[in-house]
Amino acid sequence: MKRFYCSSCDEEVYFDNHSCGHCQRRLGFDPATTQMIAIEEAGDHVFAAVGAATGQYRLCRNHSTAACNWLIDASSDHERCTCCRHNRTIPNLSVEGNQVLWSALESGKRALFYSIMRWGLPHPNAQSDAKEPLIFDFLSDETLPDGTVNRVLTGHDEGLITINIAEGDDAVREANRKAMGEPYRTLIGHFRHEVGHYYWDILVRDGGRLDAFRELFGDERADYGQALQKHYEDGPPADWSDHYISSYATAHPWEDFAETWAHYLHMTDTIETARSYGIIAAATKAISGQNAALDDVREGYDAKSVAALCEAWVPVTIAANAINRSMGQPDLYPFVLNRSVMTKLGFMHDLIHDAAH
Structure with missing residues (x-):
């Protein structure tokens, strides 16, 4: 994710925060602007934005039961957030x-x-x-x-x-x-x-992409139940790490797709965070001695190509894994992007960006 700031005092806050640790203002996330908004009561269960933000909001009905901090436009008829x-x-x-x-x-x-x-x-x-x-x-x-x-x-x-x-x-x-x-x-x-x-x-x-999918992931018409049973009984192929992102991805083409999809989301969201904190440039320079292609990576979600995404991803995960080990924690990203996985990630990249708007 990107970095978030309190609209009242401009101090950094986190995505799940309900209040600002600096100015103590109540906070909510506005999904329409992807901003953290400081709010104050304006009467009749309506809250007004404070500081740099404008607008009026209501709290999601789940704010007290599920700790939801997402906001609803005050003009909406909905009781719950998006x-x-x-x-x-x-x-x-x-x-x-x-x-x-x-x-x-x-x-x-x-x-x-x-x-x-x-x-x-x-x-x-x-x-x-x-x-x-x-x-x-x-x-x-x-x-x-x-x-x-x-x-x-x-x-x-x-x-x-x-x-x-x-x-x-x-x-x-x-x-x-x-x-x-x-x-x-x-x-x-x-x-x-x-x-x-x-x-x-x-x-x-x-979406008319079955042929392209089957070429990379296999035929999803293979019996799913039998495939899972075989996976749990026999385990993955010995060379699975040369072709898949995880051992579970070997179970069935559907699971290969879902695992690869999840990792594409891991990468894009983490890279957005890493770039917003200046970690991509520092990690790439420290590990490879080269400058990251930041124009191609941009904010992770807007990467021009999966190649640029992977180029930024490797040094970031090497550095993050090393930091975790320094604290006695498991690796942040205990996976390897082999050539086959990168091709599949390219399929995800095209699929998502063609559907995005």
């Missing part, structure tokens, strides 16, 4: 701990929608007349009277993304990561992966 309107099912908030888990999930979803809206990708909600709206169910496992547990599986089906709210618990998510043998498992990673399946439907299947 992001929260995509929810169909939320957790039972009468169950202790569910509100904390839901808030964690919503934080990851807001980061996802920042990317979607930065590009202007289509994201119809259930109130639209779209054939396949983007909808979210946040569900929990259910224990039946006989002791049987109905497990909620995180996944995507025709526009409906289901997330098990237990993933909002850091300890549970880490246990799942170890059990699955994954090098990386985060909430934002879940959202970026699952929405990749949604955009496969919208931009590939319905």
Whole structure:
């Protein structure tokens, strides 16, 4: 993401902040301008922008239950923000701990929608007349009277993304990561992966790109259930790291696409952050002795080519991994961009930028 500043005092703030640590003003994120707006009460549940910003807003109805800090234009009839309107099912908030888990999930979803809206990708909600709206169910496992547990599986089906709210618990998510043998498992990673399946439907299947997709990723008509079963029983091919971004990407062409899509979002959003803090130029100069092609990278989301994106990405991740190791933390990015993956990332780049507006 880019850097954010309080519209009242111009001090730096973060995307999830509800108030400014310097001037103590209440803050909200305006998705229309992608700015953090300082606000003050103006009566009748309306808030007026303070400082450099202008306009009047209302708070998202989920501001107190899901820690949502997104704003709604005061003239709108909506009670919930652009992001929260995509929810169909939320957790039972009468169950202790569910509100904390839901808030964690919503934080990851807001980061996802920042990317979607930065590009202007289509994201119809259930109130639209779209054939396949983007909808979210946040569900929990259910224990039946006989002791049987109905497990909620995180996944995507025709526009409906289901997330098990237990993933909002850091300890549970880490246990799942170890059990699955994954090098990386985060909430934002879940959202970026699952929405990749949604955009496969919208931009590939319905966008006339099946032939180009199959040439790179394989034939998605291969039985999905059998492919997953084989993957979990036999594991990935021995040479998977020469052709895929992750071992899970080998399971089926759909999963290869969703994994690659997620990594394209990882790269663009992180590069926007790195550039806004001056990290790209410094890391590239330190590691390669050359200056980064900043005009080609621009802000990550507006990169002219995937080659420019990858050129900036490698030194940034080398530096970030080294910093994490200095703090005894896992690598920020424990993956390798092989030649095949870079070609697939190029497919994502063209797909997204052709659909962006």
